[in-house]
Every structure is written in structure tokens, then in C-alpha cells.
């Protein structure tokens with residue numbers, strides 16, 4: 001059974017690094033994926049808005065709640081293991097794993113192989129510039145410093161509590177039509193007609209990879225509960241824009257109101273009660 005606690009007006013969960021001050025009633029503190037799914041199912045049934053909370057280092061208000069409950073990822077931390085494929089060596093981690101924990105785990109030399117391969121992690125680090133307290137889930141949600149190409153695989157829980165794992169290349173749109181199975185659901189929708197001009201927000205294009213819908217979309221489509229991140233010998237610092245709740249007109253400004261409406265349609269399919277991270281991105 002998941003823990004759901006009442007929060008006070010001065011709770012740490014109501015702020016991030018922005019000037020926004022939020023409000024919410026309770027914080028849900030899942031200890032594992034099963035509890036997180038129970039928690040989101042409960043919220044969905046009660047039609048309660050849920051704001052996903054990482055380490056709240058965002059500076060645009062993405063993790064600041066505007067009512068409802070908070071889903072704190074703080075107990076979902078740790079490195080599951082390391083693997084290797086033709087693109088490189090990767091770590092599989094839980095969403096609240098911080099950049100500091102990530103890099104220290106590599107240095108510890110105690111990471112197990114998850115695919116039986118003999119993986120050497122020597123000289124490798126978290127691939128993008130980030131503050132030590134940033135969580136992997138938060139970095140992926142805002143596409144921090146262009147983490148996108150380093151994301152190999154994601155496991156995502158939807159607001160109806162179903163979940164799916166997806167590897168890069170596994171689910172590709174057919175032109176602008178995206179279809180994929182997720183638990184008891186089979187999702188099908190049209191992608192917006194714009195092509196992303198840069199790397200903020202989800203990367204929309206013809207034949208796009210489903211993975212790219214969840215990277216940079218600030219938690220509006222699903223909760224990231226596991227990720228494979230390719231390691232690198234160098235740290236990339238190509239800056240990207242975060243919109244949060246402070247600058248949530250970015251999509252409209254760049255691509256117009258039709259783009260916003262198209263993304264809202266996708267949200268209403270993936271999050272039918274429209275409860276997840278309301279106020280982010282648009």
C-alpha cells in the first residue's frame with residue numbers, strides 16, 4: 001500500500017528553483033513501481049491532478065503543483081545494472097537516481113552486468129552537463145542539455161496505471177500516425193503537423209520514435225520509472241530550453257496554437273482524465 005501524506009503550506013514540495021509557489025493537498029511517496037501504479041490509479045479514479053516531483057531543481061516551475069497531489073519520486077533511486085550494445089555502454093537506473101549517485105556508482109566499480117556482457121565503465125560518466133542533485137527522470141523530462149540521444153530505453157507509467165517499456169527504434173511512427181500497445185491499451189493517434197525546429201519539447205517529426213515523445217515533454221504524457229542512459233567519456237553541454245509553468249507558451253510561440261491543440265489531443269488519449277503535470281509546456 002502506498003503512502004499518501006497531507007502536506008503543510010510551507011512544504012518543500014511546493015517550490016522548485018523558480019519564483020513560483022504552488023499548492024497541493026498530499027504527497028504520494030511510492031517505494032516501488034507497484035506502489036507508484038497504485039498511487040496513480042487512486043489519483044486517476046478520484047480525478048485528482050498529480051504533479052511529478054524530482055529533486056525540484058528546475059528553474060521554470062515544472063515540478064511546482066497547481067492543486068491536487070504530488071507524486072514524489074524520492075524513494076525510487078538506484079542503479080539496476082550496466083549493459084552494452086552496438087551504440088555503447090549504458091546504465092539502467094531508477095528515476096530519482098541523481099547525477100552524483102550515477103557517477104559515484106560508476107566509480108565504485110560494483111555495478112552488475114544486466115545482459116551478461118563484460119562491461120568496462122572505466123573513464124565513463126553521465127553524458128550531459130548537470131547539477132549533482134538533478135535526477136535522471138527530471139533530466140529526461142526536460143531534455144536537459146540535449147540528453148535525448150543518450151536515452152536508450154524508457155519504462156513509463158501512464159495515468160491509468162498501465163505501463164510499457166520502449167527501446168529506441170522499437171516503436172516508430174508511420175508518417176504522422178503513431179500506434180503502439182501499452183498493457184491493456186492500444187494507443188493510436190496522429191502526430192502534430194509541425195517539425196521541431198530545435199531540441200526543446202518533444203521532438204516531433206514524420207516517422208518519429210515514440211521514445212522522443214516522452215523526452216522533453218515535461219511529464220505531461222507519462223511518468224518515467226526506469227531509464228537506460230548511454231555513458232560517455234565527455235560531458236555534452238549543448239543547452240536546451242525548459243518551459244515548465246513559467247514559460248509554457250514556447251510551443252505556441254514556435255509552432256502556433258494548432259500545435260498546442262494537437263499535443264493536447266495526444267495528452268487526452270494517453271492521460272484520459274487529464275491529471276498529469278497540468279500546466280506544463282502549454
Ligand SMILES: Cc1cc2nc3c(=O)[nH]c(=O)nc-3n(C[C@H](O)[C@H](O)[C@H](O)COP(=O)(O)OP(=O)(O)OC[C@H]3O[C@@H](n4cnc5c(N)ncnc54)[C@H](O)[C@@H]3O)c2cc1C
Nearest residue numbers: 052054055056057058062063095135137138141144219224
Ligand atoms: C541554475 C540552474 C540552471 C539550469 N540550467 C539548465 C539548463 O541549462 N538546461 C536545462 O535543460 N535545464 C536547466 N536547469 C533546470 C534543471 O537543471 C532541470 O530542470 C533538471 O534537470 C531537473 O531535474 P530535477 O530532478 O530537479 O527535476 P524537477 O525540477 O523535480 O522536475 C523537472 C520536470 O520534470 C518532471 N519530472 C521529474 N521527474 C520525472 C519523472 N520521473 N517522470 C516524468 N516527469 C518527471 C517534473 O514534473 C518537472 O516538470 C537549470 C536549473 C537551475 C536551478
